[in-house]
Amino acid sequence: MNNLTDVQHLAFAQESVESKEQADRWAQIKRKATIKGDRFALLHGDATTALKKVPDGSIHTCLTSPPYWSVRDYEADEQIGLEDSVEEYVERIVGVFRQVKRTLTDNGTAWLNIGDCYINGAKANGPKWQRNKQLALVPFRVAIALENDGWLVRNTVVWHKPNAMPSSAGDRLTNAWEPVFLLAKHERYYFNLDAVRVPHKTEDHVERRRALEGTADGKAKGQDELRRWLNSPRHRATIDGLKEVRRRPNAPLATELAAYLRAAAEQKGVSIKAVARTLDQPFERVRHYFRVDEIGARRPPEETWTTLKSLLDLDDRYDEAMAVEVGDNVFRNHPNGRNPGDVQPFSLTGGASDAKGHFAVMPPNLATWCLRASLPPGGICLDPFFGVGTTGSVALALGGRAVGVDVREDYLRFAAERFQPQPSGRGKRTK
Ligand SMILES: C[S@@+](CC[C@H](N)C(=O)[O-])C[C@H]1O[C@@H](n2cnc3c(N)ncnc32)[C@H](O)[C@@H]1O
Numbered sequence: 001m002n003n004l005t006d007v008q009h010l011a012f013a014q015e016s017v018e019s020k021e022q023a024d025r026w027a028q029i030k031r032k033a034t035i036k037g038d039r040f041a042l043l044h045g046d047a048t049t050a051l052k053k054v055p056d057g058s059i060h061t062c063l064t065s066p067p068y069w070s071v072r073d074y075e076a077d078e079q080i081g082l083e084d085s086v087e088e089y090v091e092r093i094v095g096v097f098r099q100v101k102r103t104l105t106d107n108g109t110a111w112l113n114i115g116d117c118y119i120n121g122a123k124a125n126g127p128k129w130q131r132n133k134q135l136a137l138v139p140f141r142v143a144i145a146l147e148n149d150g151w152l153v154r155n156t157v158v159w160h161k162p163n164a165m166p167s168s169a170g171d172r173l174t175n176a177w178e179p180v181f182l183l184a185k186h187e188r189y190y191f192n193l194d195a196v197r198v199p200h201k202t203e204d205h206v207e208r209r210r211a212l213e214g215t216a217d218g219k220a221k222g223q224d225e226l227r228r229w230l231n232s233p234r235h236r237a238t239i240d241g242l243k244e245v246r247r248r249p250n251a252p253l254a255t256e257l258a259a260y261l262r263a264a265a266e267q268k269g270v271s272i273k274a275v276a277r278t279l280d281q282p283f284e285r286v287r288h289y290f291r292v293d294e295i296g297a298r299r300p301p302e303e304t305w306t307t308l309k310s311l312l313d314l315d316d317r318y319d320e321a322m323a324v325e326v327g328d329n330v331f332r333n334h335p336n337g338r339n340p341g342d343v344q345p346f347s348l349t350g351g352a353s354d355a356k357g358h359f360a361v362m363p364p365n366l367a368t369w370c371l372r373a374s375l376p377p378g379g380i381c382l383d384p385f386f387g388v389g390t391t392g393s394v395a396l397a398l399g400g401r402a403v404g405v406d407v408r409e410d411y412l413r414f415a416a417e418r419f420q421p422q423p424s425g426r427g428k429r430t431k
Contacts, residue, residue: 018378025058026380029403035416040392040402042412046078047384048092050405051099059103059403060190060379062110063370063391065362066093069138070117072360076407080385085126086136094145096384097183101151103382107189110151111370113159113180113362114139139179146183155182158343159366180370195372197337250321254297257318261300262290264312278311279304344369361387367394375400389415 018026032053033041043050067074067081069089074081080096083089093114100110116138124132147153157180164176251257265275276286281304288298289308300308302324308314346366367390375381381395386404388411395402396419406412 022058025055026401028055029053029058034409035412037416037419039396039400040404040416040419042386042389042392042404042406042416044407044409044412045405046407047080047096047405048099049078051096051103051384054099054103054382054403056102057105058380059100059382060105060108060376060400061371061374062100062104062108062382062384063367063374063395064111064383064385065113065360065387066096066385067360068115068117069136070123071115074408079407086130086138086141089138090141090145093142094149097146097151098149100382100384101149101185104185106186108185109154109189109191109374110183111180111374112142112146112183113178113366114142115178116175139181143179143181146181152184152187153181154184155342156180157182160343160345161348162345163347163349180366182374190374190376192373192376193339194336196340196369197334198340200333200338202333248299248302248322248324250323251299252318252321254299255292255294257299258290258292258297260318261308261312261314262292264314265290268312270312275308275311279307362390364390364394367391368398371395371398371400386415387411389418393418 030036030041032043034044035042043053067079069081069083069086072081073079080092081089083092097110097112104110117136119126119130119134119136120132124130124134130136143153143156159178159180161176161178164174167174265272272287272290273283275289276283279286288296289300289304291297305322344366346363346369348363371381371391371394375395375398378400380401380403381391382403382405383389383391384405386392386406387408389402389404392402392404392415402419404412404415
């Protein structure tokens with residue numbers, strides 16, 4: 001995957017459909033880059049400062065692993081990680097991520113892998129909680145600070161390290177995982193779940209039997225069976241939403257619809273009680289169709305909507321949105337596989353094995369897994385703590401582009417060398 005000879009064979013799928021604004025932003029990044037190639041731009045310097053050169057809304061996804069607090073000296077001015085207190089460290093990471101957020105497109109995301117450490121020695125003299133032997137909980141302090149700074153934290157992925165270094169401590173367990181946070185800028189964002197789905201554990205017919213013992217054809221017979229299936233955690237984990245039943249996927253917000261119905265009823269001079277009588281439904285239920293508050297508003301069901309339309313002389317503005325999509329209500333697993341879940345094993349091997357002197361290289365498999373879900377075809381991936389460029393080489397291998405920042409120019413140069421196309425003949429694909 002990480003073999004750059006493969007890159008040459010990958011179509012740069014979306015290049016031709018990029019808007020002029022996006023193309024201009026990419027050109028602007030390249031103009032400011034210290035080192036650049038066709039599909040990568042690397043900026044030397046402190047992340048917060050260097051990212052100011054990257055235009056707003058120009059990056060599709062970010063994947064990064066900053067220096068962990070109090071672990072390693074990168075021997076560079078302005079480096080992050082050697083702050084006296086966790087609080088100062090958290091503040092600096094939040095500062096970098098404020099820039100990351102600015103540079104992301106509105107539907108962009110960021111993956112943040114960050115490790116923990118124990119408080120000991122001189123550091124045990126901080127505020128009350130900073131006692132000797134205390135787990136500092138750095139990743140969670142950072143995640144909470146990022147939430148407070150406007151990010152949406154969507155997942156704490158457990159990166160399980162099957163080959164984690166055993167601990168010599170006799171009074172606690174070996175640390176065999178690290179968190180990888182999935183952060184979003186807004187509620188709606190690009191996420192290609194299909195790209196990371198995994199095979200189902202059971203065949204469809206087994207699922208059906210489990211859900212509906214005694215029903216030969218696996219179809220719901222009545223509301224109770226349907227509800228039982230839809231509410232089961234197994235269903236929620238495996239099924240493709242509610243496609244197989246009747247639903248209105250594009251229905252407007254209940255409050256919006258209620259305001260519309262209320263105005264129509266007033267216009268027509270019809271009271272809610274009269275509507276309830278005509279519908280032959282309890283007033284207590286019907287009044288919710290006319291409540292414009294978020295807690296009380298309810299959308300009328302399918303049959304009721306049809307009656308309301310003629311009763312209140314509704315126009316056709318919501319016809320399409322209220323149209324019901326009918327599936328076959330046969331229970332089945334999602335055709336593209338199961339959601340992989342938020343615990344993922346990636347062994348600590350296979351980073352840039354030739355990454356001279358750089359000891360904190362991200363496993364390429366971890367980077368590939370993240371970027372397959374969050375990097376749109378031809379999109380731009382940012383890593384503000386680029387190191388020797390694992391995230392960049394994976395982004396390129398997936399047909400995307402890479403933007404990297406690092407305080408160590410030698411790391412960036414080393415990464416750029418790896419990105420250059422190999423001489424022809426090496427690593428050619430066989431058919
Ligand atoms: C954990 S390493 C990243 C490794 C990278 N994921 C890889 O696979 O090569 C952290 C990197 O952050 C860089 N760094 C430290 N402080 C920085 C700062 N203030 N701005 C930008 N980069 C910094 C270090 O030089 C180091 O390369």
